Amino acid sequence: MKANATDLPPPAPVSASAEAVTALYRTHALGLIRLAVVMLGDRSAAEDVVQEAFCGLYRRWHSLSDTGKALSYVRSSVINGCRSVLRRRMRQAGLAGEPPGESAESAALIGEEHRQVLEAVRRLPSRQREVLVLRFYLDLNEEEIARSMRISRGTVKSTTSRALAALGRILGEQS
Amino acid sequence: MNTIEERIRAAARAAADTVPPDSVPPLRLPAGSPSRFRRGRRDPRPGAVWVRRLAPVAAALAVVAVAVSVVTISRSRHAPVTSTGTGTAAPGGVRPGPPISTYVRSGQVPPYYVAIHGYPYANPSYAVVQATISGKTLATINPPTADGTIVAVTAAADDRTFVLNVQARAPRGGDQSFEASTFYMVRLSSSGQPGRLTKLPMSVPTGALVTGLALSPSGRKLAIAVEPDNTKDLNLQEIRVYTLGTGAVRTWKGDGNIGSGPDDPKSVSWTADERTLAFDWNSASSGGVGLLNVDAPGSSLLADSRLQARFPAPSPYGPACQNDLIITQDGSALVCGAIQANGVDLGRGAVTEFREYSTATGKIVRVFGYWTFPKAGVLAVNVLWSNPSGSLLIGVIPTTGKGRVGVISGNTFTPLPAQGNSTSDQSGAW
Numbered sequence: 233m234k235a236n237a238t239d240l241p242p243p244a245p246v247s248a249s250a251e252a253v254t255a256l257y258r259t260h261a262l263g264l265i266r267l268a269v270v271m272l273g274d275r276s277a278a279e280d281v282v283q284e285a286f287c288g289l290y291r292r293w294h295s296l297s298d299t300g301k302a303l304s305y306v307r308s309s310v311i312n313g314c315r316s317v318l319r320r321r322m323r324q325a326g327l328a329g330e331p332p333g334e335s336a337e338s339a340a341l342i343g344e345e346h347r348q349v350l351e352a353v354r355r356l357p358s359r360q361r362e363v364l365v366l367r368f369y370l371d372l373n374e375e376e377i378a379r380s381m382r383i384s385r386g387t388v389k390s391t392t393s394r395a396l397a398a399l400g401r402i403l404g405e406q407s
Numbered sequence: 408m409n410t411i412e413e414r415i416r417a418a419a420r421a422a423a424d425t426v427p428p429d430s431v432p433p434l435r436l437p438a439g440s441p442s443r444f445r446r447g448r449r450d451p452r453p454g455a456v457w458v459r460r461l462a463p464v465a466a467a468l469a470v471v472a473v474a475v476s477v478v479t480i481s482r483s484r485h486a487p488v489t490s491t492g493t494g495t496a497a498p499g500g501v502r503p504g505p506p507i508s509t510y511v512r513s514g515q516v517p518p519y520y521v522a523i524h525g526y527p528y529a530n531p532s533y534a535v536v537q538a539t540i541s542g543k544t545l546a547t548i549n550p551p552t553a554d555g556t557i558v559a560v561t562a563a564a565d566d567r568t569f570v571l572n573v574q575a576r577a578p579r580g581g582d583q584s585f586e587a588s589t590f591y592m593v594r595l596s597s598s599g600q601p602g603r604l605t606k607l608p609m610s611v612p613t614g615a616l617v618t619g620l621a622l623s624p625s626g627r628k629l630a631i632a633v634e635p636d637n638t639k640d641l642n643l644q645e646i647r648v649y650t651l652g653t654g655a656v657r658t659w660k661g662d663g664n665i666g667s668g669p670d671d672p673k674s675v676s677w678t679a680d681e682r683t684l685a686f687d688w689n690s691a692s693s694g695g696v697g698l699l700n701v702d703a704p705g706s707s708l709l710a711d712s713r714l715q716a717r718f719p720a721p722s723p724y725g726p727a728c729q730n731d732l733i734i735t736q737d738g739s740a741l742v743c744g745a746i747q748a749n750g751v752d753l754g755r756g757a758v759t760e761f762r763e764y765s766t767a768t769g770k771i772v773r774v775f776g777y778w779t780f781p782k783a784g785v786l787a788v789n790v791l792w793s794n795p796s797g798s799l800l801i802g803v804i805p806t807t808g809k810g811r812v813g814v815i816s817g818n819t820f821t822p823l824p825a826q827g828n829s830t831s832d833q834s835g836a837w
Contacts (some may be wrong), residue, residue, distance in 0.1 A: 250436055253434070253436065254434055254436070257434040258434075260423070261431045261434070262426065262428055262431050265426050265431060266422075266423035266424075266426050267423075268427055269422055269423060269425060270419045270422045270423055273422065273778075275425065275426065279432055283432075283434070283435060285429045286434055286436070287435075287436060290436050319694075342418070342421040342422055342425060343421065344420040345414075345418075345625040346417060346418035346422065347418075349415060349417075349418035349420050350422055353415065353418075357642060357663065357664050357689065357690060358689065358690075358694075359664070359689060364415055365419065368412055368419060369415075369416065369419035369420070369423070375614050382746070390584060394616075396411055396412070398416070399411055400411050403411070403414075
């Protein structure tokens with residue numbers, strides 16, 4: 233039997249934390265989904281990662297010692313989420329015998345030259361890939377990258393150097 | 408021709424622009440308030456997909472909560488200290504330990520350590536023998552060749568035998584990390600004076616990258632983690648184990664990275680029986696700590712290792728290992744320095760502790776200390792040395808300055824009497 237609308241439980245009151253998290257989402261979701269798209273090349277997966285990051289923030293809102301840093305927290309969560317997705321994909325690609333790539337939709341939109349660069353970035357080890365995206369997409373400085381990735385500035389520097397060298401070699405091989 | 412940086416920027420922007428501003432889906436928050444989730448109550452609505460998806464996170468949080476509870480109980484038993492004499496942030500809840508002399512004279516902590524002084528990349532750096540009890544410099548070990556620079560050191564368990572990684576000095580503006588490495592053994596006398604350097608038979612050529620170095624407890628084997636080919640096979644990682652008496656070498660290969668950067672001597676570590684080598688592993692498809700059985704046949708780094716699951720990354724909600732985990736000599740545990748950001752900005756606050764995970768289960772078995780730093784400054788938190796069982800550590804805690812090295816036992820911290828250069832102490836090998 234179909235329930236009447238009046239039989240449904242009343243909607244839960246919107247808590248202050250839900251309001252705060254939703255406001256943060258409205259302001260920053262676009263940028264974070266774009267960040268995840270750069271990392272993953274897949275819009276749907278990017279949206280899932282960002283949703284999960286904000287749900288995680290909501291669940292832990294009361295334990296945040298400084299809610300002013302919530303955005304940084306969500307950004308780190310998105311980076312970690314992308315890492316997990318890529319790891320799962322690599323496993324699946326290993327089983328299927330073919331490497332993961334850009335979704336057909338994205339590939340058509342961004343053009344061959346950019347697609348090659350992004351695929352090369354995604355072939356790098358996770359740390360190198362993340363350093364490059366944070367540095368050259370988000371334009372974070374070394375200190376900000378170090379904080380986002382919980383590594384030292386020296387590691388950021390050496391990883392960036394290695395990543396650029398590696399990327400140059402990959403792209404050189406492709407051309 | 409665009410530079411590679413410009414190509415990355417352009418490609419990233421092109422990918423980002425595939426998401427139009429008006430196409431962001433609405434946020435779907437899980438049912439119930441955050442406080443209800445924190446108390447672990449069930450979502451009354453069946454089929455709440457986000458709750459199911461977040462169940463593993465909740466389980467992980469429960470583990471963290473138990474660990475924090477243990478620490479909190481421990482903290483409540485002890486009066487908070489106001490200072491440990493570090494002259495920096497007061498470690499809240501951690502008691503000052505006994506004088507360093509107590510540890511050294513009882514034989515619990517080795518009397519000497521060798522640390523790298525100078526900045527390897529500014530050429531040349533050198534090694535210094537220091538007394539643990541006083542921090543006093545007992546001897547300086549200069550590079551054995553005029554164009555050399557000492558970039559890393561590792562120690563045997565006897566506290567007398569050390570191996571140095573000596574690299575050729577990079578040309579001005581060059582990357583020191585990729586210079587050729589040679590390895591030298593040095594033995595200390597009972598008074599801490601170094602004998603002559605003995606060149607070992609192995610080397611790593613220019614262009615390869617040394618990412619880990621560990622002398623075995625007996626001093627008979629040397630493990631070197633190497634990325635051998637940074638021109639063709641970018642992710643190839645090797646562990647080479649040399650038997651120093653015979654020059655025999657075994658090599659294991661894998662696709663990934665070991666350690667958190669170049670010349671990271673703590674990224675590989677031995678058990679006392681010298682059968683297991685632990686390595687800090689990171690790759691696109693797997694990560695964590697690998698336990699390699701060096702007595703078993705084979706040459707595959709991953710196939711011949713037992714890989715512990717990746718340990719959680721640092722977050723605002725629970726301390727997690729920041730850098731390398733090292734294996735205790737009895738093989739029972741992996742120990743690490745752990746950090747929790749207050750909020751996310753680690754540079755503005757942190758909670759630090761040291762953690763011990765069971766090698767059998769991967770679960771936390773011990774938590775040492777619990778420091779709250781309102782401003783963490785340099786974020787070093789690392790284990791430099793462990794006694795055979797992991798009950799006593801020498802580690803680095805973050806401070807508002809450069810970090811501080813000390814002995815950690817239970818809930819106590821005894822700073823080393825550094826002679827004004829605690830950054831160098833952080834490279835120390837005992």
